[in-house]
Amino acid sequence: MTVNNKAVGIIGVGSYLPEKIVTNADLEKVVETSDEWIFERTGIKERRVADGDTATSDIAAKAAEMALADAGITAEEIDLIIVATVTPDMSFPSVACLVQDRLKAKNAAAFDLSAACSGFTYGMVVASSFIKSGVYKKVLVIGAETLSKIIDWEDRNTCILFGDGAGAAVLGQVEDGYGILGVELGADGSGGDLLKVPAGGSRQPTSIETCNNKLHFIHMNGNEVFKFAVKVMGEAAVKALDDAGLDPESIDCLIPHQANIRIIQSAAKRLKVPMDKVVVNVDKYGNTSAASIPIALAETVKSGRVKKGDIVVLVGFGAGLTWASCVLKWCKGD
Numbered sequence: 001m002t003v004n005n006k007a008v009g010i011i012g013v014g015s016y017l018p019e020k021i022v023t024n025a026d027l028e029k030v031v032e033t034s035d036e037w038i039f040e041r042t043g044i045k046e047r048r049v050a051d052g053d054t055a056t057s058d059i060a061a062k063a064a065e066m067a068l069a070d071a072g073i074t075a076e077e078i079d080l081i082i083v084a085t086v087t088p089d090m091s092f093p094s095v096a097c098l099v100q101d102r103l104k105a106k107n108a109a110a111f112d113l114s115a116a117c118s119g120f121t122y123g124m125v126v127a128s129s130f131i132k133s134g135v136y137k138k139v140l141v142i143g144a145e146t147l148s149k150i151i152d153w154e155d156r157n158t159c160i161l162f163g164d165g166a167g168a169a170v171l172g173q174v175e176d177g178y179g180i181l182g183v184e185l186g187a188d189g190s191g192g193d194l195l196k197v198p199a200g201g202s203r204q205p206t207s208i209e210t211c212n213n214k215l216h217f218i219h220m221n222g223n224e225v226f227k228f229a230v231k232v233m234g235e236a237a238v239k240a241l242d243d244a245g246l247d248p249e250s251i252d253c254l255i256p257h258q259a260n261i262r263i264i265q266s267a268a269k270r271l272k273v274p275m276d277k278v279v280v281n282v283d284k285y286g287n288t289s290a291a292s293i294p295i296a297l298a299e300t301v302k303s304g305r306v307k308k309g310d311i312v313v314l315v316g317f318g319a320g321l322t323w324a325s326c327v328l329k330w331c332k333g334d
């Protein structure tokens with residue numbers, strides 16, 4: 001990705017997960033399912049669920065505070081806040097504006113970005129473009145979701161999959177030769193019907209009928225989304241690596257969207273990346289949509305698993321349909 005010679009990378013990361021854990025055993029009491037089915041088909045053992053009073057901006061702000069502390073900068077130094085989410089507190093104002101107020105990031109512009117589970121990586125590319133072009137110096141990108149609020153807890157096809165959480169990264173200029181080396185963003189809107197919340201927008205405004213018909217919950221064709229994911233994850237990572245002038249053998253750490261362990265394993269197999277180089281936390285958190293990659297990234301960085309100079313590849317897919325991948329030469333730490 002060459003706009004000018006400025007190297008742009010991640011200078012701070014943070015994540016926040018609600019405390020409440022819902023296990024597969026808990027779900028056995030709610031729908032006809034089993035711990036065995038859920039774990040075998042998805043790799044998920046448990047997920048986090050926000051309490052009734054907690055909205056997406058609350059957990060987004062917590063992850064953001066950690067990312068700012070990790071970057072060693074104040075909120076006032078942030079020029080732009082981008083929040084990737086499909087579960088905003090409300091239609092408007094944006095979650096980004098609510099977070100800007102919470103952080104007292106008074107010098108920051110703010111907007112939300114809608115690319116579902118690909119949203120954080122889309123946000124990184126947007127942030128990087130702003131920095132490379134010289135418009136902004138430091139951009140806070142957050143992926144945050146309270147999917148528990150838009151799940152039909154009586155639908156076993158979806159309620160077992162999703163969880164709540166938030167992850168954040170501060171992007172800024174880094175040492176030459178480090179940071180974002182290659183990107184790939186894509187979309188196929190013809191697959192929009194495969195994964196959506198049908199009502200609550202201008203197509204089907206909220207009414208008693210839409211509520212009675214459960215049209216404000218996630219509706220998904222799981223099998224078709226699975227097939228799309230298996231195809232696109234490997235392809236997107238290869239294109240981003242190609243953009244960086246690298247091949248899959250150079251990957252030191254693969255951070256895939258955490259939707260299903262079988263999708264992750266299939267992407268790793270296509271890329272010929274051994275699983276010990278792949279970050280997996282879907283067992284603990286389920287699918288947290290836009291938050292999944294930044295949470296996994298923050299946990300990986302905190303654990304010391306990535307070293308300066310490592311090639312780190314982020315890759316995800318989601319509703320839209322969308323996909324996104326970003327190749328980084330890691331620049332923080334030793």
Ligand code: UT7
Nearest residue numbers: 032033034037041117156157160222223225226259260318
């Ligand atoms: O971020 C993107 C979000 N979405 C995704 O990533 C979803 C991608 N898709 C998937 O992960 C998988 O398709 C699922 C995990 C959703 C489903 O797994 P699957 O292996 O594709 O199962 P299936 O939908 O083909 O269902 C197999 C059987 C069906 O029963 P019959 O028709 O064979 O009798 C389902 O009714 O399993 C049944 N089933 C369940 N059984 C127990 C579906 N959900 C459950 C459940 N517990 N929770």
